[in-house]
Amino acid sequence: MRRRSLTGPAAVFMSAAGLAAALLGTAPAGAVTTQPVITLDTPAPVALAAAPATADVSFDFQTKAKNLKAYDATLTVDARGLSKIAKVTFSDNCTVKGLVATCSEMFESASSPTTHMGAVTRLTLTPLKGAALGASGTYKVTGHSAHAQIVGGTGQAEVGGPSFGLDALTDHTGLKVGSTVGEPVRFTNVGNRPAKGVQTVLAASPGLDFADHYANCKYAYNGTIHFAECYPKGAITIGETAALAAPVRLRVNSAALYTYLDTMTGPLGQPGWPDGQGLKWTWGTGATLNLKVIKAGRTSSAPAGSVSLPQTGTTTDYRITSLQARNTADFGVSGASAQAGVGKNATFAFHLSAGGPATLYDRSGGEGVPTVWVTLPPGTTAVGHSANCGPWQDHNPTAEAHGPYVCAPSGIVLPKGRSPTSV
Template identity: 85%
Template sequence: MRRRSLTGPAAVFMSAAALAGALLGTAPAGAVTGRPVITLDSPQPVALPAAPATADVSFDFQTKAKNLQADDATLTVDARGLSKIAKVTFSDNCTVKGLVATCTEMFLSQSSPTTHMGGDTRLTLTPLKGAALGATGTYQVTGRSAHAQIVGGTGRVEVGGPSFGLDKLTDHTGLKVGSTVSEPVRFTNVGDRPAKGVQTVLAVSPGLDFADHYSNCKYSSGSIHMAECYPKGAIALGETAALAAPVRLRVNSAALYTYLDTMTAPLGQPGWPSDQGVKWTWGKGPTLQLKVVKAGRNSSVPAGSVSLPQTGDTTDYRITSLQAHNTADFGVTGASARAGQGQNAKFAFRLSANGPAILYDRSGGEGVPTVWVTPPAGTTVVGHSANCGPWQEHNSTAAAHGPYVCGPPGIELSKGQVTDFSLTLRADEVVTHAKGSVQLVWGPDPAHSHRPAFDPDSRNDSATLTLN
């Protein structure tokens, strides 16, 4: 099943924890053909919802080859192993005979490695009437190309599954630095099969720390703190359960805009969460338990470990906003230089994050300050650092005479972080003490800049560029 994924700021959490990442397939040992290798990412198991709902299957590939051009690729999907549990419909790029499809594909890659190449081939699965909950089947994917070796794989499909719907969490504002806040975590199994247990991932953004460390949770360090917990207890159909103790978080001196991300899945959900690239340490405190809030119903249906696709308002992922009462000061510096007529002068200036709080922006970049630079009169811009560019693309006047917009990298600006910028200007005429400006901007442009309450000091928001 292709798990829920995030874009923009939330993607920071998902990529850091590798929560929804599929386990990558690898080429078999000793497979030396002289041709580049394209490998199918291991297909994630699929849990079929009750008809008439459907489940979609798509495929991702990876390669270590550079300048790959396999425009003659063909995939063969043999779905005969699903004949007793599902109706299978293939995408339009496939020629189908029975439950075997031959599908045209084109794989192009200019970088190395390429870890995500989406295929065009799709399967739509609908459970057959009378298919027993818990029944399983498999399908095989193979491929060929004159320009590459394609390594396929096997996918598994089962009828029905558990599905955990997380309750909404409470947002907070005005939290005092040094305080502790509690968030209860409660969920309901709204699926059609029980689960043997639950696995929960909690992630807190910079400015928050876990107040408790349980022995059945493992923890990661770094900018994003994560906890992966395994409280014991089966989850019956319709049962509402909760972590026996709320998640307690300490608000530290770096807190400003902070978040708690919570995600749940049936115990054993394949490929989730993935430990790739994350170093964990098991807690040494008490055991985190589950408590039953509302009893479910008994069922003879076998328990499942593959979650059904989430639909409607049901979600196994929640983000809680916890805003602290704190400050984060930002400032800019200017520069001066000398140049004769026709000569170039390089101006180096910077944006500084003075803290104490970390600005952690999950809006997609809208909440991060930018620096607007107006060159001195009588100059032409002939060069700039990679993190600067003219305020309007494809505008020759802006490219030559500005203003230029410079921005910090990423979405996290910590106390003490300095971002350096530069513009190289040609002196077209010599003007004594020609002045340009460096301006800190919150918003789309200086005319619509709105100073945030967390940065009350405006004295370091502007500086000058002086030539000669």
């Protein structure tokens, strides 16, 4: 059965890459019914490291059609445009003739407004010996199904690329509310091509504000996280270590307790950069943020690239630092007693309260959310519960009948004043 996943804000950074699938229209009486549409998300460009390293290419699709079943789908991948730069192999679901593959697929959508579906079809690319750094090629994906229109697209691969290794950031504890802390951002181009420039995304969790608003940075807020996306000028040569000319300054506000700064850096123009989430960006009006060279790199005749090589080993372009404040968050539970006669039902209602001043922010994605354990009185049996509660162990009839039950807020961010109800 076709793998599928639903949309949702599962991470701090969410990519905005991908095309919107066409809406499924309703045809007038007597007209030909419009087929549902399955659309290929725009494939991210691939930078190929030196052989024997390989690069895998996968394909993701989306549809707005609900409860669609297209088990007869076929994808055709024409990779002849890659013949001068890479050896191409295809996944086992494909019949291959030269560099053109016909691949069987099955797509199935859910009842949600948009369903994202991953294809079985894969490409594995190995750069040809002697292929020039910067050389590129393209491939084309088309599709067919009797049950849907499949909209394909074109992808690109190129030989070599920059790759930024971001230095570890410094964790902080015991920060005073109202104080300002600086976080240096330093990185090295460990790739085999220079970069025309650098772009850096910063995300500050609840309790932190950016103290500076540079003219070459844009800023946004989604109601929980403060974002900054900066474009300091300066080419980055191979092997060069550079840093933002000034540390990222963060102001610790009254909502701070367990807070975090996410930092991601890449070559200027990196496709698929996390710039989505429907955010409204505003450019800063302060000074210009520059780069400073910590260690000079080496010159190269290779053209500058904007597609990063895959990260390998301990090299990473993404870091998270923890900033803990000296603060408190008043979290509690309150409710009322309930009584009922033998054989009757009683409803026990209570609510979870976040009194602040700090915001409770569970970075684990749910594992660390504050919870309440409810132990049922002897001689009682649970006959129902709210969506915020459940037995401590799933698929256990004894736990479902006699508990204990675990109740938690509906979200992972609990600012002061929110009182999610549980029953």
